[in-house]
Amino acid sequence: MRAKITLLPGDGSGPEVLAASRKVLAAVAEAFDHAFEMQEYLIGGCAIDEWGTALPDDSLAACLEADAVLLGAVGGPKWDDPLAKVRPEQGLLGLRKQLGLFANLRPVKPHPALLDASPLRIEILNQVDLVVVRELTGGIYFGEPRHRVQLNGEEQAVDTMTYTESEVRRVAHLAFQLSRERKGKVTSVDKANVLECSRLWRQTVTAVAQQYPDVELELLLVDAAAMHLLTRPSTFDVMLTGNLFGDILTDEASVLSGSMGNLASASIGETRNRLDMPRGLYEPIHGSAPDIAGMGIANPIGMIMSAAMLLRHSLGLEAEARAVESAVNTAIADGERTPDLGGTHTTESITEKIIENLAKSIPDR
Ligand code: IPM
Ligand code: MG
Numbered sequence: 001m002r003a004k005i006t007l008l009p010g011d012g013s014g015p016e017v018l019a020a021s022r023k024v025l026a027a028v029a030e031a032f033d034h035a036f037e038m039q040e041y042l043i044g045g046c047a048i049d050e051w052g053t054a055l056p057d058d059s060l061a062a063c064l065e066a067d068a069v070l071l072g073a074v075g076g077p078k079w080d081d082p083l084a085k086v087r088p089e090q091g092l093l094g095l096r097k098q099l100g101l102f103a104n105l106r107p108v109k110p111h112p113a114l115l116d117a118s119p120l121r122i123e124i125l126n127q128v129d130l131v132v133v134r135e136l137t138g139g140i141y142f143g144e145p146r147h148r149v150q151l152n153g154e155e156q157a158v159d160t161m162t163y164t165e166s167e168v169r170r171v172a173h174l175a176f177q178l179s180r181e182r183k184g185k186v187t188s189v190d191k192a193n194v195l196e197c198s199r200l201w202r203q204t205v206t207a208v209a210q211q212y213p214d215v216e217l218e219l220l221l222v223d224a225a226a227m228h229l230l231t232r233p234s235t236f237d238v239m240l241t242g243n244l245f246g247d248i249l250t251d252e253a254s255v256l257s258g259s260m261g262n263l264a265s266a267s268i269g270e271t272r273n274r275l276d277m278p279r280g281l282y283e284p285i286h287g288s289a290p291d292i293a294g295m296g297i298a299n300p301i302g303m304i305m306s307a308a309m310l311l312r313h314s315l316g317l318e319a320e321a322r323a324v325e326s327a328v329n330t331a332i333a334d335g336e337r338t339p340d341l342g343g344t345h346t347t348e349s350i351t352e353k354i355i356e357n358l359a360k361s362i363p364d365r
Contacts, residue, residue, distance in 0.1 A: 012288025014072025020300035044074030054091030117258030134246025261299025
């Protein structure tokens with residue numbers, strides 16, 4: 001297969017983990033006889049430094065042309081001035097919006113060998129296998145107006161949360177369909193006791209659920225969901241959330257997996273690529289980790305697992321995706337760890353182990 005993959009290393013430790021993922025994809029291409037055309041473009045803070053914008057036109061064009069996009073991370077203290085007009089995060093948010101990536105899938109399935117890396121007790125972590133489906137192009141992240149105004153002699157800041165029925169409906173359908181391939185349960189998360197947006201959310205999800213009588217629907221308020229995620233995480237299958245709640249809950253959920261560095265994500269929408277598969281953006285859920293950037297010790301697993309999701313969801317290469325996942329799982333089972341999980345591996349050395357495992361697991365062709 002020939003595929004075009006646009007790479008966006010971004011900021012902080014983004015480029016380090018992306019380089020790891022690129023090596024893994026190159027190894028997959030070689031082992032399975034594919035031609036992946038991979039080219040890197042700027043996004044985020046580095047793009048601001050170079051071009052004064054977080055999402056340069058050529059980066060966006062390359063993403064629109066690609067069969068899939070792989071991204072490291074954006075942001076860092078250098079660009080954190082609250083008064084700055086351009087911010088690295090605008091690059092990522094703009095890209096999600098421009099590519100129409102309304103659903104963000106964040107699977108959480110702790111590896112058995114990492115249960116003791118989580119601060120939670122093992123009995124709570126056993127059998128955890130959930131995926132958060134986070135709405136990604138609506139809600140308070142994009143609602144208008146958003147600005148600062150002078151009000152009664154002081155500054156007031158305004159953000160707006162909006163949801164339309166159709167925005168909720170399309171992501172809800174995706175969540176229900178996904179749950180059919182899994183455990184058949186959707187937990188919808190909102191704040192319907194306070195927010196009008198959440199009441200529309202709940203009403204719309206409940207209506208969509210009628211079309212999936214075989215799927216169990218659970219409705220939870222976000223504050224309770226945050227608690228249940230720590231007290232009974234194994235009872236969840238698909239957690240369906242709005243943009244802001246999903247952002248918060250997935251950082252919390254990453255604790256179940258032992259390290260934020262382990263979690264991958266896929267953002268998909270309705271548009272399809274040349275292979276007639278969903279065009280997607282794949283990124284680890286962790287940020288740019290400025291505290292360890294440049295040290296070569298960032299955990300690349302979330303990034304490499306994101307590449308596996310890319311192979312599966314945007315290129316339709318299931319066997320290749322599984323080969324990558326099993327190479328990663330074997331490395332974890334063998335006790336290979338970066339410092340975030342108490343080990344001494346560098347980003348490069350654990351990546352080498354993963355690539356060795358990949359080579360071993362692929363049958364001779
Ligand atoms: C995430 C990140 C982003 C978000 C930031 C970097 C804009 O936290 O993907 O979870 O809030 O969506
Ligand atoms: Mg986040």
